[in-house]
Every structure is written in C-alpha cells, then in structure tokens.
Amino acid sequence: MEFGLSESQEFLKDSTRKFFAGECPSAEMRRLMETDTAYEASLWSKLTEQGYPGIIFPEAYGGVGLGKVELMLLMEEAGRALLPGPFFSTVVLAGSVIEAVGSPAHKEKYLAPICRGEVRATVALVEASASWNPRDVQLSATNGKLTGEKLFVTDAAIADFLVVVARNGVFVVDSKASGLTISPMSGMDLTRKLYRVEFSNTPAEHIGGTTDLPRALDIATAALAAELVGGMQRILDITVEYAKTRKQFGKPIGMFQAVQHQCADMYLETESSRSAVYYAGWALEENSPDAATAVSIAKMYASDAARTVGNRGIQIHGGMGFTWENDLHLYYRRAKASETAFGDATFHRERIARLVIDEGAVSAKHA
Amino acid sequence: MDLNLSPEELQFRDELRAWLDANVPHDWSAWREKPMEESFPYLRAWQRKLHEGRWAAVSWPKEYEGRSATLTQQAIFWEEMARVEAPPMANSLGLGLIGPTIIAYGTEAQKSRFIPKILSAEEIWCQGFSEPNAGSDLASLQTEARLDDDHYIVNGQKVWTSYGWVGNWCELVVRTDPNVPKHKGLTVLLIDMKSPGVEVRPLRQMTGESEFNEMFFRDVRVPVENVLGKVNDGWNVAVSTLMHERGAYGARLHPLFKRNINRLIELSRKFQKNGHAAAQDPLTRQKLAQCYAEIEIMRMNQLRAFSRISATGAPGPEGSIQKIFWSELNQRLQQVAQEIFGPYGQLLGGDSHAVDKGIWSYGYLRTRGNTIEAGTSEVQRSIIGHFVLGLPKSY
Numbered sequence: 195m196e197f198g199l200s201e202s203q204e205f206l207k208d209s210t211r212k213f214f215a216g217e218c219p220s221a222e223m224r225r226l227m228e229t230d231t232a233y234e235a236s237l238w239s240k241l242t243e244q245g246y247p248g249i250i251f252p253e254a255y256g257g258v259g260l261g262k263v264e265l266m267l268l269m270e271e272a273g274r275a276l277l278p279g280p281f282f283s284t285v286v287l288a289g290s291v292i293e294a295v296g297s298p299a300h301k302e303k304y305l306a307p308i309c310r311g312e313v314r315a316t317v318a319l320v321e322a323s324a325s326w327n328p329r330d331v332q333l334s335a336t337n338g339k340l341t342g343e344k345l346f347v348t349d350a351a352i353a354d355f356l357v358v359v360a361r362n363g364v365f366v367v368d369s370k371a372s373g374l375t376i377s378p379m380s381g382m383d384l385t386r387k388l389y390r391v392e393f394s395n396t397p398a399e400h401i402g403g404t405t406d407l408p409r410a411l412d413i414a415t416a417a418l419a420a421e422l423v424g425g426m427q428r429i430l431d432i433t434v435e436y437a438k439t440r441k442q443f444g445k446p447i448g449m450f451q452a453v454q455h456q457c458a459d460m461y462l463e464t465e466s467s468r469s470a471v472y473y474a475g476w477a478l479e480e481n482s483p484d485a486a487t488a489v490s491i492a493k494m495y496a497s498d499a500a501r502t503v504g505n506r507g508i509q510i511h512g513g514m515g516f517t518w519e520n521d522l523h524l525y526y527r528r529a530k531a532s533e534t535a536f537g538d539a540t541f542h543r544e545r546i547a548r549l550v551i552d553e554g555a556v557s558a559k560h561a
Numbered sequence: 562m563d564l565n566l567s568p569e570e571l572q573f574r575d576e577l578r579a580w581l582d583a584n585v586p587h588d589w590s591a592w593r594e595k596p597m598e599e600s601f602p603y604l605r606a607w608q609r610k611l612h613e614g615r616w617a618a619v620s621w622p623k624e625y626e627g628r629s630a631t632l633t634q635q636a637i638f639w640e641e642m643a644r645v646e647a648p649p650m651a652n653s654l655g656l657g658l659i660g661p662t663i664i665a666y667g668t669e670a671q672k673s674r675f676i677p678k679i680l681s682a683e684e685i686w687c688q689g690f691s692e693p694n695a696g697s698d699l700a701s702l703q704t705e706a707r708l709d710d711d712h713y714i715v716n717g718q719k720v721w722t723s724y725g726w727v728g729n730w731c732e733l734v735v736r737t738d739p740n741v742p743k744h745k746g747l748t749v750l751l752i753d754m755k756s757p758g759v760e761v762r763p764l765r766q767m768t769g770e771s772e773f774n775e776m777f778f779r780d781v782r783v784p785v786e787n788v789l790g791k792v793n794d795g796w797n798v799a800v801s802t803l804m805h806e807r808g809a810y811g812a813r814l815h816p817l818f819k820r821n822i823n824r825l826i827e828l829s830r831k832f833q834k835n836g837h838a839a840a841q842d843p844l845t846r847q848k849l850a851q852c853y854a855e856i857e858i859m860r861m862n863q864l865r866a867f868s869r870i871s872a873t874g875a876p877g878p879e880g881s882i883q884k885i886f887w888s889e890l891n892q893r894l895q896q897v898a899q900e901i902f903g904p905y906g907q908l909l910g911g912d913s914h915a916v917d918k919g920i921w922s923y924g925y926l927r928t929r930g931n932t933i934e935a936g937t938s939e940v941q942r943s944i945i946g947h948f949v950l951g952l953p954k955s956y
Contacts, residue, residue, distance in 0.1 A: 195570060195633045196563050197861070198868030203562060263562050434950050449953040451939070454946035461945055462882050469861035470854075476564055491854040543850035544843070550853055551826050551840050 197472070199267070206260075207267040213244060214275035220521055223276050227384035227524070231352040232278035233314065242311025247285050250413075251293060255301050256309035262413060266420040266475035270468075273424025276524055278385035280314045280349035286417045287348070288315035288357045294410035295364045295402030304355065304366060304401070313354040318344035318367075318391050319411075326537045328407050333393075334361040335400070340393035341373075346535070350376045350389035358398060364407065365398035372396060383531035385524065409478075412489040415536040416474040419489075419496040422532055423471050425525045426464040426500050429507040432522065433457060436511055447510070456506045463499035470495050487549045494542035500529035564864070566637075573634045574641065580614050581645050589648040594910075594918070597772075601727055604651035608682040611650065617680050618656050625664055625676055632867035636812040643816030654724060655679040655686035657810075659732045662802045663751075666790035671751070675730070687728035689719040689752070689776055690799065697940045698956075699734075700743045700796060704778060706735040706750060708785075713737070713750060715758075715781040721934070725761045725774025728754050733778075734799050737792055747795035751787040758782075768926045803936065804880060810935070811863045811883040818856045818891065821924075825849065825898050828916065832901050839901045848897045855890045862886060878948040881941040888931035888938065895925045 251257025437448030621627025704717025738746030910919030
C-alpha cells in the first residue's frame with residue numbers, strides 16, 4: 195500500500211504547475227476574467243499541446259488514458275492557477291458524461307473532438323429546483339425535441355455543444371440549434387461564467403441513458419474538490435508569505451499565535467482536503483465499493499474547508515485582504531461557486547448518511 | 562499511489578489473523594470492566610503471549626525480536642487487533658515509545674539489559690516528562706540531577722505519569738546543566754522505580770479514575786551507566802520519544818474510532834429524536850455523516866503521512882496535524898453521541914439505564930484530555946506554524 199504519488203504522478207503535478215504558472219499567471223487570469231467568456235483560444239491550444247483535454251479518456255478516442263488520480267493532480271494545479279475558461283466544463287464534465295453514457299459512435303463524434311482540443315462543451319443539469327441530483331430533473335425530450343430551462347450552466351456561451359440531462363436520457367444540443375437561448379447569469383466567480391439555457395422545441399440528439407450518469411458526475415465532483423485544494427494551497431501560500439513579511443508592533447504578524455494558529459488550521463484543512471481528494475480519485479479509478487462515499491467525503495470536506503481557509507486568509511491579510519487588487523477574493527469567489535456546485539457540504543453529508551447510516555444502503559455504490 | 566495491499570502486506574495480515582484466531586483470549590470483555598490493578602496481570606500474560614508469537618513489537622527491528630514492520634504493516638496490526646477486540650498490551654509505553662528510543666540512543670549494554678524485559682512485560686515502563694511547572698514548555702523542567710562520582714543524585718517532581726503505579730523503570734528527563742540555554746542542559750536517565758527516594762502517588766482526574774501519577778524524587782541515586790544518549794543531549798532524546806507519540810499513534814486510534822462511529826450509528830437507530838429514530842433526524846444525520854467522513858479522512862491523512870515518513874525515514878512535524886485532527890474529532894464525536902442519547906448520555910457506568918455501561922459518559926469526560934495530553938492543540942499549532950510553515954517562533 196502506498197498513498198504517496200508515483201514518480202510519474204509527481205512529474206505530472208510538477209510540470210502542470212510550471213505550465214500554468216507560465217501560461218496563465220495572475221495577470222492573464224485577471225485579463226480573462228474581465229472578458230465575456232473567460233476563454234482564450236491561444237491558451238486552449240497550449241493546453242491541447244500538453245494533452246490535457248484528453249487526459250483521462252481512452253487512447254482510442256485520442257485521449258491520453260491516464261487515471262483519475264492524475265486528473266485530480268491536474269485539476270489541483272488548475273485550481274492553484276485559478277484557470278479561467280471552459281476546461282472543467284468541456285473536459286471533466288462533458289467529457290466524462292459522454293464517456294460514461296455514450297455509444298462508441300457518439301464518443302467518436304463528441305468525445306474525440308474534445309480530446310483533440312477542437313471543441314468546447316458543457317453539461318446542462320440543474321433546473322429551477324437547484325438540485326444536483328439527476329433524479330430531480332424535470333426536463334423531458336419529446337420526439338427528439340427539448341422545451342424547458344436549465345440554470346447554472348457553466349461556460350455555455352463558449353460551448354460548441356451542450357450535453358443536456360433530461361428525464362428520458364442524456365442529449366446533445368448543438369450551440370447553433372434552433373430554439374436555443376443562452377443568457378448570462380451574473381455569478382460571483384468571474385473566472386467561470388454561468389448561464390441560463392432555454393430550449394424551445396430545440397432538436398437534441400439522444401446519446402444514452404442516465405444509469406451511468408452518477409459515476410460521471412462523481413468524477414466531476416471529485417475534480418471540483420481537487421480544484422478547491424489547489425485554491426486552498428494558493429491562499430495558504432500567499433497568507434503565510436504575508437504573515438512572514440507584514441510587520442505590526444515591530445514584529446512579523448506571523449509571530450503572534452492568534453495569526454500563526456490560524457495558519458496552522460489552514461494547513462490542516464488544506465492537507466486533509468488533499469488526502470480526501472486523492473483517495474476519492476483512487477477509489478473512482480479502482481471502482482472501489484466506497485467510491486461514491488469517498489467522493490462525497492472529499493467534496494463535503496473541501497467545500498467547507500475552502501470557505502474557511504478563505505475566511506482565515508482574508509482576515510490575516512487585514513485591510514489588504516479586502517482589496518480588489520489582492521487575488522484572495524478571486525479564489526474566495528471560486529470557492530463559493532464550487533462549494534454549491536454539484537452539492538454543498540450539507541448535500542453530501544446527507545448522501546453519506548444514505549450510504550453509511552441507512553440500513554441496506556451500504557452495498558449501493560451510488561446514491 | 563496504490564492503496565491495495567501488496568503481497569507482503571497480505572501475507573503479514575494473514576499470518577497475524579491466523580495467529581490471533583488461535584490465541585486471542587475471549588474473556589477480555591469481562592476483565593476490561595475491572596480496575597486496571599486487577600486486570601494488569603492478565604494484560605501482562607497477554608503481552609507475553611504476543612511476544613512468544615513475535616507480535617509484541619512488530620515495528621521493532623528483527624534483531625530486537627520485532628518484525629521490522631513497515632508503517633502500513635503496523636496499521637494492519639492495529640486494525641487486526643481491534644477487529645478481534647484484543648486486549649491492550651501491559652507495557653504499551655515501553656513498546657511504543659521508550660523501547661524504540663532505547664534502540665535508537667542506547668548503549669549495547671542498555672539494549673541487552675532492558676529490551677528483552679520490555680518485550681516480555683517483565684518490566685513495565687513509564688515516562689517522566691511533564692512537571693507541575695513544565696507542561697507545554699517542557700524544556701523548562703526543573704527536576705535536577707547532580708553528578709556525584711559515578712552516580713547522579715536526582716531531586717524533583719514529575720506529573721501526569723501513565724503507568725507510574727505499576728512502573729518498574731522510568732524514562733526520566735532531568736536538568737544536568739542549569740547554566741546553559743534550557744534545551745541544552747537536559748539529560749535522559751533510566752531510573753529504577755524501586756530506588757530509595759522514589760515516591761509515586763495517584764493523581765485523580767476529572768473522570769474520577771487515576772490513570773496517571775505524580776512522582777517525587779528525593780536524593781535518588783542513579784548510576785551514570787543509566788544515562789540514555791549523551792549527557793546534555795536529553796532534549797533530542799526526549800523529542801524522538803515525543804515524535805513516536807505523535808506520529809504512528811493515530812494508526813492505533815483509527816480502528817477504535819471506526820468502531821465508535823459504527824456503534825453510534827447503530828445506537829442512533831434506537832434512540833428517538835423529534836418523534837422518530839435519531840438516524841432519521843436530518844440534523845443528527847448531518848452530524849453523524851460529518852464524524853464518519855472525518856474518521857475516514859483521519860485514516861487517509863495517516864496513510865499519506867506514512868508515505869512521507871517512508872521517504873524521509875522519521876516522523877516529522879506533520880504528525881502534529883494527526884494529533885490535532887484526532888483529538889478534536891474525538892471530542893466532537895462524543896458530543897454528537899450525547900446529543901443522540903439525550904438525558905441517558907450523562908448516566909455513569911453503575912446505572913442500569915446507562916448507555917453501553919457508561920462508556921459514552923466516560924468518553925465525553927475523558928476526551929477533554931485528548932487535546933491536552935501528548936502536546937496540547939496549542940503547542941501542536943505552534944509546531945505547525947514554526948516547523949512546517951516556517952513562521953517565526955512565537956514563544
């Protein structure tokens with residue numbers, strides 16, 4: 195048994211960190227967040243050169259064929275850089291759903307272009323009920339046409355196609371399809387744009403049933419938690435650096451235990467989230483019986499921890515932490531958006547309860 | 562990263578399982594309710610049996626009758642012990658903390674004198690670290706040892722000594738040079754508790770029992786050959802013991818926590834909350850799920866720390882995370898239990914209405930000590946702040 199990263203995993207993490215630091219430094223991230231879609235074609239082609247869009251997908255579709263632990267590492271580093279744009283929506287979300295539910299022909303048609311970096315995509319799941327449970331979806335296709343509304347759809351305006359979850363299956367809608375209206379929702383996170391998507395007799399291609407959807411959503415949920423870990427690490431690093439250099443009463447503020455102990459808690463929360471996320475990645479990769487529980491544990495813990503780490507980081511920075519120019523609030527905004535996305539801590543605690551408290555539920559892999 | 566057990570780990574587990582199946586006593590549940598004084602011979606006998614099977618000190622090197630077990634194998638060991646509800650070992654400090662320190666710092670004569678009897682539980686060990694005026698600030702301890710020819714003369718007082726009442730030997734930290742900075746004038750002595758001038762008194766704690774002792778030393782003569790490590794290098798020797806305390810201890814606790822949460826989930830189906838089983842109460846479910854999740858994360862943190870220890874060779878300051886994590890979690894778990902049991906939660910062992918013979922009311926009180934013993938949460942946070950994050954020392 196070995197919980198540590200292998201040499202190739204360390205290499206991936208390291209090279210990914212360097213890549214994002216070089217290609218998407220803070221200034222570039224801030225430039226992109228001020229644009230309508232936070233998408234930059236040149237950055238996307240560099241991501242593609244690295245093979246990131248195909249990281250977890252089979253080589254048969256042009257992917258790299260790496261595992262879920264590797265995906266966690268990549269997303270952690272993307273989170274550290276607060277990578278703007280549709281990478282999560284396209285690759286982690288749409289890609290995973292297509293891989294889970296689609297036929298080989300559909301994968302050839304929709305997944306392969308994702309792996310090749312040729313398209314942007316997203317998944318439309320949540321409706322007005324704001325439930326992340328696919329069982330609460332009301333939208334239903336009639337004769338291959340969709341009519342209804344989806345909310346909180348990430349990166350929809352830059353997507354070439356949308357993967358839509360309906361009661362009677364998973365569908366793909368082309369961005370140029372008739373009766374499709376995409377309008378922005380003004381979310382707190384400026385780096386990942388949210389949209390309201392309306393369908394009015396919109397043609398949609400059925401690509402599969404919803405049975406295997408939970409696994410794809412679990413991959414996305416764990417990846418989002420991984421992203422939160424990267425964000426937490428960044429906040430911790432910035433804050434510890436500040437506590438070492440900022441002086442009050444003639445001493446670095448990090449010397450005061452009221453400050454130092456908060457930094458220690460930030461470290462504990464960050465490391466514990468990371469342990470939970472890596473384990474979730476491993477459990478998903480191994481199809482372990484506790485994979486769903488592990489994902490909920492990771493998302494539950496990281497959702498709360500990211501908010502708390504952000505609270506502490508801003509507080510320790512004092513007035514500087516409250517300014518626009520400091521990057522902290524950008525991570526804090528992402529943390530709030532990601533906290534609720536795919537279920538907040540309360541949602542996942544209830545899911546854990548269904549999996550481990552309710553009798554007979556323990557054997558169920560996905561709840 | 563691969564969390565499957567390797568063939569060697571599986572073999573280790575299976576060999577242990579087979580041995581435990583054949584040897585674990587089945588009457589421990591009756592004994593465990595008796596006072597420690599009564600059950601102690603039973604625990605000694607159990608350790609002796611484990612030692613005969615070479616299972617008493619799996620982490621120790623093979624040359625010292627251990628199995629050179631990896632950290633993962635050690636975790637497997639404690640999981641299996643918990644699975645069969647095996648009794649604890651009588652000499653737990655000797656095996657877990659002091660023996661490894663003697664192996665690391667002791668002379669050949671000390672090793673051959675002390676190690677076999679630690680293993681066989683013939684000699685029980687206790688630890689003389691804390692003093693009334695030296696708790697978190699351990700290095701300020703005042704118990705002094707003055708060299709007199711080939712003996713040290715020890716005077717002072719120690720407190721919070723586990724197993725003091727039954728200890729034959731004590732790992733004692735003393736001040737040998739008062740004229741240098743506080744960390745540089747300490748020495749570790751191995752003291753025979755039967756020496757004239759040693760007095761042990763029970764210390765009654767808030768649970769009502771006396772797990773710990775106070776120890777008084779009045780002109781106690783200790784031969785110089787019982788110095789462990791170098792004279793005035795006692796801080797490093799003591800810290801090595803403390804690191805053992807903080808590093809791998811979590812691996813022993815996790816199976817116990819797991820058993821507690823499983824039992825609590827079972828009980829939550831029986832106790833009523835707002836007109837239905839507590840297990841159906843949305844708020845209770847949230848709290849149970851939180852505890853369940855944190856107990857899982859405790860294990861994952863532990864396994865990750867193992868990988869780091871394997872890479873660096875020694876437990877590091879990251880062990881402080883484990884200490885904070887398990888101690889605070891244990892307190893929260895006990896509070897959730899109290900909320901589920903309502904007024905029944907407060908009932909003590911002797912009461913016929915007590916839940917699980919009072920283990921939860923006891924646990925509620927006992928866990929207050931968790932964030933104090935083995936380094937307070939405040940000290941652990943300062944260790945993380947300074948030694949892990951590189952912030953300036955705050956004290």
